[in-house]
Amino acid sequence: MSTRRGVGLGAFANRTQASQSYANHGATLRSTHLSSLQTQLSVFQSLLHTFALEHSSTIKSNPSFRAEFARMCNTIGVDPLAASNVKGKNARKGEGGSIWTQIMGGDMNDFYFEVAVRVVQLCRDTRIENGGLLGVRECRKRVGQGKAIGSGLEITDDDVLRAVKSLEPLGSGFSIVKVGSKQYIRSVPKELNTDQATVLEVIQILGYVSISMLQVNLNWEKARAQTVIDDLLADGLVWLDAQSDEKEYWSPQNLLGDI
Amino acid sequence: MANSFLTSSSQQPFQFPPTYSFPPFFTPQPNAATRLSQLQKWSSLIQSWCRHHRIYRFSLVETIDSPLFHNTTLRKRLSLSDARNIIDWMAKPEEDGGGKRAEWIDGANKTMTWIWWRRPEEWAGIVADWVENTGQKNVVLTVYELTQGETTMSQEWHGMDTDAMLRSLNVLVKRGKAQVFGSEGQEGVKFF
Numbered sequence: 001m002s003t004r005r006g007v008g009l010g011a012f013a014n015r016t017q018a019s020q021s022y023a024n025h026g027a028t029l030r031s032t033h034l035s036s037l038q039t040q041l042s043v044f045q046s047l048l049h050t051f052a053l054e055h056s057s058t059i060k061s062n063p064s065f066r067a068e069f070a071r072m073c074n075t076i077g078v079d080p081l082a083a084s085n086v087k088g089k090n091a092r093k094g095e096g097g098s099i100w101t102q103i104m105g106g107d108m109n110d111f112y113f114e115v116a117v118r119v120v121q122l123c124r125d126t127r128i129e130n131g132g133l134l135g136v137r138e139c140r141k142r143v144g145q146g147k148a149i150g151s152g153l154e155i156t157d158d159d160v161l162r163a164v165k166s167l168e169p170l171g172s173g174f175s176i177v178k179v180g181s182k183q184y185i186r187s188v189p190k191e192l193n194t195d196q197a198t199v200l201e202v203i204q205i206l207g208y209v210s211i212s213m214l215q216v217n218l219n220w221e222k223a224r225a226q227t228v229i230d231d232l233l234a235d236g237l238v239w240l241d242a243q244s245d246e247k248e249y250w251s252p253q254n255l256l257g258d259i
Numbered sequence: 260m261a262n263s264f265l266t267s268s269s270q271q272p273f274q275f276p277p278t279y280s281f282p283p284f285f286t287p288q289p290n291a292a293t294r295l296s297q298l299q300k301w302s303s304l305i306q307s308w309c310r311h312h313r314i315y316r317f318s319l320v321e322t323i324d325s326p327l328f329h330n331t332t333l334r335k336r337l338s339l340s341d342a343r344n345i346i347d348w349m350a351k352p353e354e355d356g357g358g359k360r361a362e363w364i365d366g367a368n369k370t371m372t373w374i375w376w377r378r379p380e381e382w383a384g385i386v387a388d389w390v391e392n393t394g395q396k397n398v399v400l401t402v403y404e405l406t407q408g409e410t411t412m413s414q415e416w417h418g419m420d421t422d423a424m425l426r427s428l429n430v431l432v433k434r435g436k437a438q439v440f441g442s443e444g445q446e447g448v449k450f451f
Contacts, residue, residue, distance in 0.1 A: 129296040252281075
């Protein structure tokens with residue numbers, strides 16, 4: 001800024017001129033920045049492309065490497081699966097399929113669809129056992145073991161989440177719900193109310209709860225605790241053990257369709 | 260039978276599935292869907308337990324105290340009436356869930372049951388295949404030879420309960436693929 005203020009009418013013209021120059025200069029700076037950023041981004045994308053091509057086999061076979069790669073894509077605002085999922089919604093012209101399809105010729109999408117198929121199958125197989133709420137971690141473990149559903153597949157929780165997300169456009173009714181720190185795949189469309197979510201969160205600690213545990217720890221009245229438990233039982237989300245001093249309500253999350 | 264029971268059970272202890280360590284497994288579930296899941300798990304456990312020990316039938320009163328129905332570690336057990344309900348369910352045809360995997364031997368008394376970890380018609384198929392592959396068509400075999408003889412040592416049905424074997428052979432008789440003759444305890448069979 002100028003330290004001396006001009007006097008007289010000429011000062012107005014000067015001021016206008018000055019602010020115009022500032023604006024011009026600002027615009028120039030912005031456009032240089034923008035173009036340099038664009039260059040950087042395209043350089044980065046092409047590097048990402050090269051990187052993905054070079055390491056495609058590692059990305060496919062190594063789950064933690066894949067997760068890091070996905071994280072890297074997310075950081076620069078690239079959802080590797082997005083384009084194929086929301087075609088027409090915000091797909092840019094000339095871009096068919098997701099980044100991963102472009103990079104690896106559809107292999108990656110195939111990979112997630114395969115995971116998705118297994119996730120769906122496991123959800124179906126365990127639905128009467130767990131009321132349609134399956135822990136992401138448990139799901140990953142079982143799909144990873146591949147028991148009863150083909151060979152094992154080395155995957156991470158992140159892969160499972162991505163796979164479930166890839167089902168969204170199908171209107172499958174599969175979604176991810178978070179209860180406490182734990183994520184579940186919900187395959188039966190049903191909302192949990194706050195109390196039910198709270199109880200499920202408490203169950204995560206010991207694997208079970210009783211009415212008196214809820215009364216003591218949450219300061220609930222007996223009727224309230226009983227109502228929530230009855231609702232959870234009715235939805236098949238907990239199992240009853242009546243052979244203890246007090247009835248206990250257990251989470252079926254570790255059963256995983258074992259018969 | 261006693262022999263094979265001992266050998267197979269002493270070779271390797273039965274591996275109970277994780278569900279067996281789940282305390283609510285031993286309480287009949289109030290929710291119908293959950294109950295169905297529970298019945299399926301029990302049916303599967305009972306079948307694999309019997310298969311492991313080469314058991315074809317058991318008395319409910321005797322078995323109720325065995326590890327199958329009594330988890331001493333958890334101190335949980337199936338009640339006699341619930342065990343009976345589970346066998347009842349297993350005895351139902353496929354469309355009602357059970358798939359005829361059990362069958363009461365003493366009818367309404369419901370104290371002795373067959374456990375068909377392979378159904379008679381499945382056994383019939385296996386035995387018929389064996390006869391075919393070993394070229395024993397039109398050969399007369401005694402039922403004793405078939406279940407206890409040295410030639411069937413490696414077969415899955417070796418040591419099988421005679422009554423269970425006769426039930427299975429009857430399936431072949433009805434199909435006109437075998438003929439059973441002789442007096443009780445001395446049965447012989449001829450395959451066509």
